[in-house]
Amino acid sequence: MAVAVGIHDIALATGHYAMDLAELAVRHGVAADKYYIGLGQHRQTVPAADEDIVTMAAAAAQQIVAEHGANDIRTVLLATETGVDQSKAAAVYVQELLGLPSCTRAVELKQACYGGTSALQLAAGLVHRDPGHRVLVLASDIAKYDVDSAGEATQGAAAVAMLVSADPAVAVLEPGSGLYTADVQDFWRPNYRTTPVVDGKLSVSVYLEAVEQAWKDYEAHGGRSLGEFAAFCYHQPFTKMAYKAHSRLLEINGVAPDRLRLDADLAHFTVYNRMIGNSYTASLFVGLLSLLDHAEDLSGRSVALLSYGSGCVAEFFGMSVVPGYRERLRTAANQAAIARREPVGYERYRQLREAELPEDGSSFTLESRGAGPFRLHAVREHSRIYQARRLIRV
Ligand code: COA
Secondary structure, X not given: OOOOEEEEEEXXXXXXXXXXXXXXHHHHOOOHHHHHHHHOOOEEEEOOOOOOHHHHHHHHHHHHHHHHOOOOEEEEEEXXXXXXXXXXOHHHHHHHHXXXXXXOEEEEEOEOEOHHHHHHHHHHHXXXXXXXXXXXXXXXXXXXXXXXXXXXXXXXXXXXXXXXXXXXXXXXEEEEEEEEEOOOOOEEOOOOOOOOEEOHHHHHHHHHHHHHHHHHHHHHOOOOOHHHEEEEEEOOOOHHHHHHHHHHHHHHOOOOOXXXXXXXXXXXXXXXXXXXXXXXXXHHHHHHHHHHHHOOOOOOOEEEEEEEEOOOEEEEEEEEEOOOHHHHOOHHHHHHHHHOOEEEOHHHHHHHHHOOOOOOOOOEEOOOOOOOOEEEEEEEOOEEEEEEOOOOOO
């Protein structure tokens, strides 16, 4: 009999500061409603200088390791498009910070915002091969665009950690996926840049084409019909994008995308992203967490997920929510991570942004700024040195 494989536990972390988008609207000379309503974004996480994808991923994952222990975790897959090294996997730093056993496989994966889904699917394959094996899947990113660009309003930062196992307690990955890959220059970041090159309008239209093509491939491979899904999750560069994507999905299925239907299908899943902003690889799973934390009981129901990564790769797949999943959720901790961010105005945001780490190879030590369990302490002789603020060895 086929083993059920999926998400056994899921946890969130985000950065230390948050800026209300009304601050950015003043600078950009637009009405705040362009961002609040037009993009569907209210705030964006701004990380402290001593926070990065490693500290956020470790902060999310330590909640899982503290609860389940580390012993069965034999693989750590970390997806990101804002990596800290061209060679060494950020997953190796996380393995050390969490005190995971050395008999662990630790790897970093990349395909823009799709990377988290690729990690989840690869993890499921490993668990199917050896059902005693647990995989820690981490999606962690800091979304940062050029100052004064259109994308600046969609910035954000977060990490989601998922423990993938046999007989999961939260959601079972359903068989079958709809896939789509096309070589498109809608968003990319050459090695010499710290911010992406973006054709925002093109990225919106390519995303919508990817929704259509991935859905058609899902249908062609015997997927569920639209009406069988109780809820929908999309990659959310900004929450309005999920509304556009869901409208496209409804339209190609002959359903009118009226406001009532869209709000009914999407309101729960957009709550956290509206407050955090884009978190690239993590964004789809921040949405899934928001859905699980806010929706009526979804026990036994199927949830559709559409993952999109510029460049581009997309995947449409389903998850079946496990009865009793609500006891596993960390709703209070997730809400607290978002609520406790320190508010910053535009000037402070620019200071934080401009306090970029030296890129000339010189050594430096950082002051402690964030409040998360891990921090980047220093860079010495080109090596990043991380520290735990609170030791959580299990
Ligand atoms: N009140 C309410 N809505 C307003 C408004 C106001 N005062 N002013 C503008 N809007 C609406 C617009 O009508 C538009 O809505 P629509 O998309 O439903 O037509 C929305 O706000 C955005 O306005 P627009 O002028 O299109 O935004 P922009 O050109 O400044 O930037 C992106 C939009 C997406 C191109 C930009 O945020 C970007 O480049 N983002 C990064 C890339 C990205 O996220 N891509 C998504 C796919 S991965």
